[in-house]
């Protein structure tokens with residue numbers, strides 16, 4: 289498993305505003321989108337491409353386009369949905385699949401309540417979107433699900449992670465999955481309720497309100 293923590297002043301600036309408890313939902317949503325677009329640039333560095341001939345107004349030349357099969361972007365509902373528009377801006381031709389997952393507040397165990405994905409993900413590059421990687425349980429279950437459908441190359445784009453969660457994720461993923469995690473920040477630890485510290489609170493609630 290590879291972990292890349294983006295190191296850029298614009299990312300740090302936006303992340304700091306995101307952490308601020310006084311940042312309202314509309315601003316939070318906009319910043320999440322902007323951050324994802326910046327992270328997506330790094331996360332797609334190894335996206336599969338093929339050469340293509342292109343005719344310019346002046347001459348013909350060889351260019352590049354995304355290879356087939358198209359990558360698939362998988363936001364984990366709810367909070368991951370806030371990252372979809374920012375990702376789609378950079379990868380407009382990617383297909384989108386959905387996973388709805390919820391972490392039990394007491395046990396911290398995730399469960400899947402919705403899924404809408406192709407049956408066969410063999411050969412597809414999968415980009416999983418979820419702002420928070422806390423215990424790592426949700427992302428581990430999501431990667432396992434994609435692996436079960438044949439996916440072998442998965443890149444997770446998260447805003448924040450806890451070191452405990454990254455370690456747990458590395459232990460949990462199948463050895464034949466090539467997994468990368470791209471982060472805006474790696475925080476200190478988890479608290480006793482499984483929240484990332486210093487973190488930004490509950491990302492889903494801050495995006496969409498408390499349910």
Ligand SMILES: O=P(O)(O)OC[C@H]1O[C@H](OP(=O)(O)OP(=O)(O)O)[C@H](O)[C@@H]1O
Nearest residue numbers: 366367390391421422423424425426492
């Ligand atoms: O790493 P973990 O310990 O599994 O926790 C991380 C998960 O918790 C949050 O979702 P949540 O369960 O709050 O659902 P929501 O997106 O609907 O708010 C977050 O968006 C991750 O999916």
Ligand SMILES: O=c1cc[nH]c(=O)[nH]1
Nearest residue numbers: 422483484489490491
């Ligand atoms: O800090 C955390 C941990 C899990 N889920 C969140 O939204 N935030």
Ligand SMILES: [Mg+2]
Nearest residue numbers: 490491492493
């Ligand atoms: Mg939540």
